[in-house]
Amino acid sequence: MSAMNSEESGYFGAFGGKFIPEALVAAVDEVAAEYGKAKADPAFATELEELLVHYAGRPSALTEVPRFARHAGGARVFLKREDLNHTGSHKVNNVLAQALLTRRMGKPRVIAETGAGSHGVATATACALFGLKCTVYMGEVDTRRQALNVARMRMLGAEVIPVTSGSRTLKDAINETFRDWVANTDTTHYIFGTVAGPHPFPAMIRDFQRIIGVEARRQILERAGRLPDAAVACVGGGSNAIGLFHAFLPDQDVRLIGCEAAGHGVETGKHAATLSAGEPGILHGSRSYVLQDEEGQITEPCSISAGLDYPGIGPEHAYLHEIGRGEYRPVTDDAAMQAFRLLASTEGIIPAIESAHALAGALDVGAELGPDGLILVNLSGRGDKDMDTAARYFERNAT
Amino acid sequence: MSGNIRLLADTLARAGKENRAALIAYLPAGFPTVDGGIAAIQAALYGGADVFEVGLPHSDPVLDGPVIQTADDIALRGGVRIGDVIRTVREAYRATGKPVLVMSYWNPISRYGIERFARELAEAGGAGCILPDLPVQESAAWRDRATKLGLATVFVAAPSSTGPRLREITAAGSGFVYASSLMGVTGARAADGEAAPTLVRRLREVTDLPVCVGTGISNAAQAARVARYADGVIVGTALVKAVLDAPDEAAALTAVKTLTAELAEAVRRT
Numbered sequence: 001m002s003a004m005n006s007e008e009s010g011y012f013g014a015f016g017g018k019f020i021p022e023a024l025v026a027a028v029d030e031v032a033a034e035y036g037k038a039k040a041d042p043a044f045a046t047e048l049e050e051l052l053v054h055y056a057g058r059p060s061a062l063t064e065v066p067r068f069a070r071h072a073g074g075a076r077v078f079l080k081r082e083d084l085n086h087t088g089s090h091k092v093n094n095v096l097a098q099a100l101l102t103r104r105m106g107k108p109r110v111i112a113e114t115g116a117g118s119h120g121v122a123t124a125t126a127c128a129l130f131g132l133k134c135t136v137y138m139g140e141v142d143t144r145r146q147a148l149n150v151a152r153m154r155m156l157g158a159e160v161i162p163v164t165s166g167s168r169t170l171k172d173a174i175n176e177t178f179r180d181w182v183a184n185t186d187t188t189h190y191i192f193g194t195v196a197g198p199h200p201f202p203a204m205i206r207d208f209q210r211i212i213g214v215e216a217r218r219q220i221l222e223r224a225g226r227l228p229d230a231a232v233a234c235v236g237g238g239s240n241a242i243g244l245f246h247a248f249l250p251d252q253d254v255r256l257i258g259c260e261a262a263g264h265g266v267e268t269g270k271h272a273a274t275l276s277a278g279e280p281g282i283l284h285g286s287r288s289y290v291l292q293d294e295e296g297q298i299t300e301p302c303s304i305s306a307g308l309d310y311p312g313i314g315p316e317h318a319y320l321h322e323i324g325r326g327e328y329r330p331v332t333d334d335a336a337m338q339a340f341r342l343l344a345s346t347e348g349i350i351p352a353i354e355s356a357h358a359l360a361g362a363l364d365v366g367a368e369l370g371p372d373g374l375i376l377v378n379l380s381g382r383g384d385k386d387m388d389t390a391a392r393y394f395e396r397n398a399t
Numbered sequence: 400m401s402g403n404i405r406l407l408a409d410t411l412a413r414a415g416k417e418n419r420a421a422l423i424a425y426l427p428a429g430f431p432t433v434d435g436g437i438a439a440i441q442a443a444l445y446g447g448a449d450v451f452e453v454g455l456p457h458s459d460p461v462l463d464g465p466v467i468q469t470a471d472d473i474a475l476r477g478g479v480r481i482g483d484v485i486r487t488v489r490e491a492y493r494a495t496g497k498p499v500l501v502m503s504y505w506n507p508i509s510r511y512g513i514e515r516f517a518r519e520l521a522e523a524g525g526a527g528c529i530l531p532d533l534p535v536q537e538s539a540a541w542r543d544r545a546t547k548l549g550l551a552t553v554f555v556a557a558p559s560s561t562g563p564r565l566r567e568i569t570a571a572g573s574g575f576v577y578a579s580s581l582m583g584v585t586g587a588r589a590a591d592g593e594a595a596p597t598l599v600r601r602l603r604e605v606t607d608l609p610v611c612v613g614t615g616i617s618n619a620a621q622a623a624r625v626a627r628y629a630d631g632v633i634v635g636t637a638l639v640k641a642v643l644d645a646p647d648e649a650a651a652l653t654a655v656k657t658l659t660a661e662l663a664e665a666v667r668r669t
């Protein structure tokens with residue numbers, strides 16, 4: 001793919017780059033250089049593999065969900081069970097790798113942003129394991145809707161700082177983490193949580209999440225005897241989605257379908273469907289699609305899912321969207337919550353609300369494909385953190 | 400009409416001849432209102448600022464501390480538009496004849512249109528732009544337009560900048576180079592110690608551009624210290640704070656004028 005060609009300079013087609021203040025350039029370049037060295041060092045791969053297997057519990061299972069699939073046009077549906085990883089989501093894949101990098105750079109402190117808290121919990125976990133000081137920035141709205149994860153992070157020894165600027169959600173948490181980083185680059189590594197941000201984060205974190213698709217491709221070939229018709233994932237910044245998609249990029253017959261949060265509906269303006277409704281722009285250090293007004297001010301996103309409630313998206317997704325290799329669909333709060341309950345009641349698996357967007361997408365894709373269809377869905381996380389939000393949602397929307 | 404890069408250069412040179420650093424003041428446009436902002440900027444220029452940086456308020460000011468964030472927020476809630484920023488530049492320049500630059504994050508300008516923004520800024524009598532999150536490597540299209548229209552492009556150098564980067568920044572930049580005195584967002588803490596003088600010395604080894612020092616200078620004593628080795632002293636957060644702390648607009652104008660007068664006195668080297 002031509003996506004590979006300019007990756008070294010941080011570009012996926014016209015998207016990516018490094019739109020950062022000069023004060024961060026040295027720190028960001030240091031991360032790129034350290035990652036370059038680590039990639040060439042077999043000891044890094046070995047150490048990471050040890051952690052992924054014996055600490056995080058990889059490979060994650062692939063589960064067929066036939067009772068759920070009856071609602072998906074009768075297509076066969078397999079779930080890649082990132083929810084079963086230690087800490088409960090795919091975020092741990094990236095975090096363990098970046099914690100190793102932090103140690104290689106000799107930095108004693110880590111900062112991170114979090115939306116749903118999954119990335120924050122994973123980061124706090126790795127910091128406990130590696131003996132690193134940890135500060136997590138989280139939008140104040142999200143500290144309330146994901147209170148369980150705040151408690152987990154604090155139990156793990158992290159300092160959690162509620163962010164009260166802007167929309168008080170993920171975007172603002174990222175702003176605040178960058179502000180911390182600018183002042184503390186000497187001692188601190190920023191473990192960015194998704195495939196957005198300045199180069200090298202989008203490509204590096206993609207590499208760390210790539211294992212999802214590598215495993216799933218092998219597993220589904222073994223179990224179903226063929227490649228899926230579609231690989232489906234939810235898209236916030238896009239790390240679990242690119243992690244699933246990347247191994248399938250050369251498989252032109254496998255459709256890559258990203259499910260964006262459509263909130264109350266794209267037509268209402270209250271959504272976080274960046275590729276469906278945004279336009280090219282710069283946010284958090286790279287050029288990609290963003291939700292913005294006609295003067296380049298970022299607009300406030302809206303989603304029931306804290307992890308998808310973000311007005312940007314990783315540049316590689318913008319590229320896959322532009323060349324037509326990726327299909328990006330909006331999924332409303334309501335559709336996601338129906339799928340959330342459906343998976344719980346038919347299969348005994350409570351998904352994260354983020355992942356429920358992918359499940360809702362899979363129901364539609366299954367209906368389109370019919371009974372011969374084969375669908376692979378990334379179940380990016382588990383729903384324990386979401387029980388309050390779900391209870392409140394179903395109370396409000398009692399049928 | 401062409402932009403005022405020459406006026407900027409002459410102003411900085413004249414300050415040097417008068418044995419003082421130039422005083423460069425910053426306030427965002429539209430803060431607390433568009434007209435109130437224009438009045439505050441004019442007060443700073445009448446109070447003794449040599450050059451003005453008009454901030455273009457942004458929804459996501461990642462490089463700014465809480466004080467400027469608050470000001471941007473007030474401006475955006477008040478509905479400030481890019482057209483208002485241009486008008487602010489025009490009125491500040493017209494009233495005082497002093498060089499006026501725009502300081503902006505890149506996305507608003509990129510979205511508004513490079514050509515359109517540059518043309519409107521030059522027509523308003525603007526002297527150029529400071530673009531703190533536009534890296535040199537991404538700046539060719541902007542610089543091309545800016546150069547043709549007589550606008551300066553000011554890049555920021557940081558204490559962490561490597562030697563090769565300082566060379567790149569100063570080779571691409573025009574007007575002056577903005578030396579950030581510390582690692583951190585605006586208004587974060589006082590600039591102390593050796594970071595700023597060291598950076599200025601390193602810059603002088605690679606460029607003849609004037610070197611102006613900013614971030615972390617909030618009072619006359621700090622301004623006086625920096626004025627000994629820098630061509631310009633940039634003050635932003637302290638002025639924003641003066642406006643925020645004032646009980647009403649009249650008091651804000653007085654506070655801005657008083658503070659700039661103190662700072663203008665402090666940047667004299669004798």
Ligand SMILES: Cc1ncc(COP(=O)(O)O)c(C=O)c1O
Binds near residue numbers: 089090117307308352
């Ligand atoms: C379980 C889960 N899935 C998905 C996401 C969205 O992130 P990304 O798009 O980077 O996978 C999050 C983010 O918090 C999450 O917690």
